[in-house]
Amino acid sequence: MSAIDLSVELGNLKLKNPVMLASGTCGYGNEINQFMDLSKIGAIVTKSVSLKPRKGNPPTRIHETAAGMLNAIGLQNVGVEAFLKDKIPFLKEVNCTVICNIAASSIEEYVECVKILDPEDAIHGFEINVSCPNVKEGGLAFGSDINAVRKITAETRAVTNKPLIIKLSPNNSTIADYAQAVKDEGGDAVSAINTLVGTAFNIWSKKPVIKNITGGLSGPAIKPVALAKVLEISRNVDIPIIGIGGISNWEDAIEFMIAGSKAFQLGTINFVDPAAGLEVIEGMKSYCEKMNVTKLSDLTGSYEL
């Protein structure tokens, strides 16, 4: 029965299964590991790490919306040094595949972070966050500038041989062009999508609910948008895609694979159901049995249009 091969390959990154936990929705692993065994998950993507610690945005930072939520955390994180000292030992201990997500305000800072983190064996790859919508510098400004994405990919590629994933923004009209740019500059894969820019107002005070005014929309509400972006990349660019956007159960996960994802990330659902990753793995197995699929990765891009 368990002869189903769940493993996937993203360039030179091999995962035991395609289930990844998205950056910013699983911390640095220690909390979520209390709800499930992280070593069973394909990979976890750390909360964004930047060169120096970041305080993040003032509250209110989050707000629930119809089938989703807005967040404007502002990349609060401990910085590279404390990450290596305080967070990596735990990740080593649980023996999970770790993708380190990196955020920066300048191209030089991305390069510097990758350089410092590259020698650490517990880090199996990098996901470069060129698309955070909630910080003034970097973030979205890079994510919607194709030349910046090209340059960031090329310059981080130059300092690491580890798998290099670029996390793309949906807040532009031509995501396939960005994916092509990543491929051209030597990136191994793209993650699609980061959150969509959104806002909400308190109608009595007439003020935005989120102090940052806008936030990133995530959750089931964005799933159709994310699927369409994955499909667009899949139809136009030959690069491994990690699908992200509102995946809440195994059915959603399978849908992303059919649309062209090799792997996928669970995000907002981790807040609600911190063991969702394991449930998705079990659900996919039974789908494969029913559909007589022996190799899960055969589903990738299996759409019939």
Added chain:
Amino acid sequence: MITEDAIVESLEQLEKNIYLLKVKSPLIAKDCYPGQFCNIKVSDTNPLLRRPFSICDADEDYLWFMFEIIGEGTGILSRLKKGDKLDVLGPLGTGFDLDGDFDTAVIIGGGLGIAPFPFLTAHIPDEKEIITFLGGRTKDHVTTYGLENIYIATDDGSDGIKGNVIDLIKKNESLFEGKKVRMFSCGPNPMLKALKEYALEKDIDCQLSTECAMACGFGICMGCVTESEETPDKYKLVCVDGPVFDARDIKL
């Protein structure tokens, strides 16, 4: 902290707007202490996020939660029936600190802010005095369930004195003046802010249970931050470092 499928035992309407839910949740019940909370999944789809509730009381096997019907989430809770399953994540957060030197516990609750206090009241050692000050908009917003030695203020004067809970405390200062007091409070932010000022001015030991919009409740979404006096370059998380803070430690 764990997720546990709790079983609804009873749902009681305490006041016009206030309900008390009792669920069988032995693993969480055995592991919690006053001031902690649980994050409850009220629906599979809508609302999407769990809803945080103070643990109102707990014994060996059961947990009690107090709530007011505000939106969809509490609406769903108010329709639960005995035997229904409820996905509860807990116990969460840092609760009230009962250690140390005090002989009088002054409990201050604003509106539904009284929710954690039946549990606290039951845990305060018998030799210590308890004085409880409650404030609410109207008498329908005040419940005395599980509390002792109670003084009340309402905005419209429909129960107790007319005014807010800070007015009530000031009026009754003689009850605790000269004693070794520790204040335990929970309520809306403006109330906590006023109380913090009062306690600092009078140099009274004061613990504030705060609330903040949060997604996960266990420290990964980083949504529920509060400014800290201790560590100005770093926010504290309401869900992990709190919800209970020393009045001196946080900016409100």
